[in-house]
Amino acid sequence: MALLDPEGLVVSANGALAAVLGSDPVSLRDQPAAELLDLGSDARTRRAYREVLRGERSRFRCTRRLKHPDGRSLWAEITVSPMPRSQGVLLSLTDVSDRRRLQARLRHLQMHDPVTRLPNRTLFFERLTSALERSAYEGYDDGGTGRIGLCYLDLDGFKAINDTLGHRVGDRLLAAVASRLNECADSDGYARGGNGHLVARLGGDEFAILVEDSTGTDQLAELAGAVLAAVQRPFDLAGQRLSVSASIGVVERAAAGSTVNGLMQAADTTLYWAKADGKARWTLFDPERNAHRMTRQALSSTLRPAVDRGEFALEYQPLVGLADGAVHGVEALVRWNHPQFGALPPNRFIGIAEEDGSIVQLGRWILRTACRQARAWQRDHPTDRPLFMSVNVAVRQVWDSDLVADVAEILEETGLPPRLLQLELTESDVMGSAGRPLQALQALSDMGVRIAIDDFGTGYSNLAYLSRLPVSGLKLDGSFVRGFQDEEHPNRADEVIVETLVGLAHRLGLTVTAECVETAGQAARLRRIGCDTGQGWLYSRAVAPDRIAALIGAAAS
Structure with a gap:
């Protein structure tokens, strides 16, 4: 302890304070406490300390790191506090x-993964947030590039x-991978004169x-390539020789204007692309691809x-007798x-509808509309040959609903x-249809509904199965017809194929479009x-219903 006068000078001090400062009580007399204990190093502390000296504040507390004379x-x-x-x-x-x-030890345990001893998710996001906040200060310049990069990786086959060798072996593998990642990061960081990069285990x-x-995408690409090669080298763990690979999502951009959520979302998306593209590779974030996603x-x-909400509409394209x-x-x-x-x-949304199952609801609406x-045209043109209506059906409509019942209704x-x-x-x-799809097609055919195969000739045609x-009817894919475009130099092969398919279809009692x-x-x-x-x-292109009505009249005349 020490007693200070209103000016902040030491009046008296006990031996314990003197020992902490590496001095003696007598030597501390008349010394300014602010200098002895670093109470004037920042404006906030200096102001609060002076307010206590002037009697304007009842108490002030702070924590300081002090240097003992012995080092x-x-x-x-x-x-x-005032006396x-x-x-x-x-x-x-x-x-x-x-x-x-x-506290530091507890924080280290709290902020690090016990298996790999790498910084954990909490520390990673703390560091990422700090880096982005630092770049957000207008005019801030620490001599850096103002950019930030991230390699986000997931082990393939882990x-x-x-599951087969147990969590103990799995943990050893994770620790070994962490060691190699640190080597790659340290090599890249120090080789460029930096302070190394933060390697973290985010979970699993x-x-x-x-x-x-970061210095640009080239640096991140080089780092990702080194990581990929390092992870792919076999691991020898307790007599087990294990091999894994990694999929890596790479993001590199200006730090200013970036957010933690935006950066991580981009990294997660890019990692998904790397896995979808075949795994064991790194993929760079592509804004255009992301916009499409x-x-x-x-x-x-x-x-x-x-x-x-009624946002869908139907247009109709004529099928004309040749x-x-x-x-x-x-x-x-x-x-x-x-x-x-x-x-x-x-083609912009039917695939999506098939994936999420909404094709059932949409398909039912298309069929009914x-x-x-078709019935309206038949009523409006009673003397003309009625038009048949051709509607596309996805196989998921057969699996996820009772298509036969829907059509009948x-x-x-x-x-x-x-x-x-x-x-x-x-x-x-x-x-290859079997089971429920084949039964549904047979029931629809028995009902009198026509069944046609669209884009015929582009898939894995099983002609023997076709007869059963x-x-x-068959609808020949347009790629065959496009081969007929050059009338001076026709593609004879396409013509032979089409002629053969038409002849085969007719022998099986099928029409060809x-x-x-x-x-x-x-x-x-x-x-x-x-x-x-x-x-x-x-x-004709696909047109509105009233245009088809005009074509019916024109054909009849």
């Missing part, structure tokens, strides 16, 4: 070095090792390497309610009038004869071959 450092908790009925001030000092060391078999003041996610999250030029039927093509992305064609429209509801409905399934969906399917017919020359050659109907821009 030792100690942490001291200093309390300053009652006196102008003097009492200063007391407590050595809290042991407590600070314990779960199998953990996920690790991250934080590169502050975000768009896809936005479409997926709004697809189901979009049906209820012999008579009349419209025999139409194919219903769905469009999504998205409030944010505008009019979207089927198309059948209702819609036909009864709309009054459309079954013979005027054609359901199109892709070749990959139909070929309840199919009434050629897709993507764009020129009169293509139509003429398909007619000579014996193809039944054509579909494509030569006749």
Whole structure:
């Protein structure tokens, strides 16, 4: 302890304080306490200390790191408070070095992974947050690059090792991987004159390497390549020789304007790409690819309610007889009038709908709307040959719903004869169908509904199996027809293939529709071959229902 006068000079001090400062009580007299105990090093502490001396503050406490004359450092908790009925001030000092060391030890345990001894998720995010906050101060310049990089990696095949050899071996492998990651990070950091990079275990078999003041994507790519090579080297652990690989997501960008969540989301997305692209590789974050993913996610999250909101509409493309030029039927093509992305064609959202199961709800709406429209045309043109309606169906509609019951209900509801409905399934969906899909197709065929195979010739065609399917028609993929474009130098191979397929189909009692017919020359050659109907821009693009009504009248006249 020490008694101070209103100016902050030591009036008297006890031996304990003198021992802490490496002096004696007499020598401390008249010495300014602020200089002895570093109470003026920052403005906040200096102001509070002076307020106590002037009697404007009842108490002040702070912690200071002091240097003993013998070179030792100690942490001291200093309390300053006015003396009652006196102008003097009492200063007391407590050595809290042991407590600070314990706190530091506890913090180290709290902030480090016990298996790998690497910084854990908490410390990693603390360091990342600090790095980004530092860059956010306007005018801040510590001579760094102002950029930040991150390698986010996940071990391929670790779960199998953990499950088969046990967690003890799995933990040894994680520790060995951590050691190699540290070597890569230290080599890269110190070689560039830096202070090394932070390597952390974020949980499970996920690790991250934080590169502050990165020099660009080349540095991160070089580091990711070194990590990939290091992890792929075999590990010899307690007589076990183990091999794993890693998938790495790499992000490098300006620190200013970046957020912790944004950086980690980009890293997580890029790691997913690396795994989806085949694993055992690193992948650099691509803003365009991410924008496509975000768009896809936005479409997926709004697809189901979009049906209820009435955002979908159908357009119809004519199927024209090559012999008579009349419209025999139409194919219903769905469009999504998205409030944010505008009019979207089927290839932008049908795959998403099949993945998340919303194709059942959407497909049911398409089928009902198309059948209702076909029946309306039939009523409006009673003297003309009725058009059949062709609707695309995904195989998931068979698995996830009772397609047969749905079709029967819609036909009864709309009054459309079954013979005027054609359901199109892709070749990959139909070929190899067994069990429930095959039973559904057979039931629909027995009902009188036509079944057509779409994009025929692009999948794994099993022609022997084709004869046993309840199919009434084939739609040749447009790639065959495009080979007919050069009339002066026709692709004879494509013509032979189409001619063979048409002949085979006719012998099996099937009709053939050629897709993507764009020129009169293509139509003429398909007619000579014996193809039944054509579909494509030569006749019409997909149009609104009223345009089809006009085509029916034109064909009849």
